[in-house]
Amino acid sequence: MGIIEVTNLHKRYGNTVAVDDVSFVVEAGEIFGILGPNGAGKTTTVECVSGLRTPDRGGISVLGLDPRRDRAEVRERVGVQLQGHQLPDKQTVAEAMDLYRSFYRAPADGARLLEMLGLAEKRHTQYRKLSGGQQQRLSVALALVGGPTVAVLDELTTGLDPQARRDTWDLVEEVRDSGVTIVLVTHFMDEAERLCDRLALIDSGRVVALDTPAGLVARAAxxxxxxxxxxxxxxxxxxxxxxxxxxxxxxxxxxxxxxxxxxxxxxxxxxxxxxxxxxxxxxxxxxxxxxxxxxxxxxxx
Structure with a gap:
């Protein structure tokens, strides 16, 4: 049994089908990638998995919980970094951490988390004064502040320069090594090849293939x-x-x-x-x- 199981997930917005019978299983301890072009249905899929959006039909199990029925419990155990995450310009790193820690019954040690993510010296720095890479690191910190078992990271490195992207990749691997299962949404091939243990290729709302990066490449080799x-x-x-x-x-x-x-x-x-x-x-x-x-x-x- 996987830590996440998605079966025939379907979501429609008006006449547009965003997710069309998507199915996959995420195993504990892996970095599971969801790869596809913009508009393929990746974000809608993980929002349904995270309990942030209600699907029209299909089955979802996250840590044995139903995100629709057990929404509060899922949010306690699943950390989410959404695409385009933004904080108030004048909010400091420490203020953001304190605010997000207040959302959870048993939050992680905020100071230790900032140290782990290389942000300890930026505690009193306003969000607007952080570099793009530092803002992404803070975004990951806020996704982990609840001490989650699963972290969903959506388009984590979009807009970052090459060095900041590689630093962020190192960070993702460190988070996985700490025992957190990661669902990584991306449209970058090099990112998927570098980080993911397995990948679901999604196009037009459907899973067209699911395999390891090497296994997918072998199909075109x-x-x-x-x-x-x-x-x-x-x-x-x-x-x-x-x-x-x-x-x-x-x-x-x-x-x-x-x-x-x-x-x-x-x-x-x-x-x-x-x-x-x-x-x-x-x-x-x-x-x-x-x-x-x-x-x-x-x-x-």
Whole structure:
């Protein structure tokens, strides 16, 4: 039995179906990712799981509780960081922590939490004066202040610079290592690959695949790419005639050969015979982005 079980979840807004019979199970201690484009139904799904929104139909069990019937208990045990979370500009970090601690019967030690999240020295700093990364860390702190068993983090790194994103990823892993199960909503492929133990790919309100990142990539791994810049022009037909090759494209001075099997050896053998040096040679395996395109026939921006 999973720590979260969602069965045939459905939610409609007027004529728009936001969540269309979504089902998945989250195991204790994992980082479970919900990945998909904006508008795919990710946020509505986790809001229903968290008890913040009532689904039209379907079953949800969170720690053995029903978020609709046991809403107060679920909110005590599930910490939520919602997309676009914002605090009053002049509220200090300490004031925010004290306010959120007052919402719970047995809150976590706020000072220890701020220390863990690298915000201890910012206790008396107003929210507006925190950097984007620090604001996100505070958002995570407020999601954890109730001492939850599960934390739902929605689009945690949107708008952050590259270094702040990586710092936040380290933080998410630290939270998981402390014993909190995490449901991570994201539309960033690199984030999902780095953090998630398993992923549900959601598109147009439906789960199109559910697997580990490696398992999803394996579904798109039949084709590979060899990219290089030839030292002298290469006759394209010599490449397209190879049984391993399915396509050849030119991008400026670079040649990209797609195919299957032992593609690299086949291409380099032809180039050697033609005395062509493959400069900047790269073999590109399938990625999570390729898997998403393969499974949804869409590009995730």
């Amino acid at each position: 039949a084709e590979q790419r060899v990219r290089f810049r030839p030292s002298t022009p290469v006759v394209e037909r010599l490449l397209t005639d190879l049984p391993e090759v399915t396509g050849v494209q030119r991008h400026g001075q670079q040649v990209v050969v797609t195919g299957t099997g032992n593609l690299l050896q086949a291409v380099t053998s032809v180039l050697t015979q033609q005395r062509v040096i493959a400069q900047e040679l790269r073999v590109e395996q399938a990625s999570l982005d390729d898997a998403f395109v393969t499974l949804t026939r869409k590009k995730l921006s």
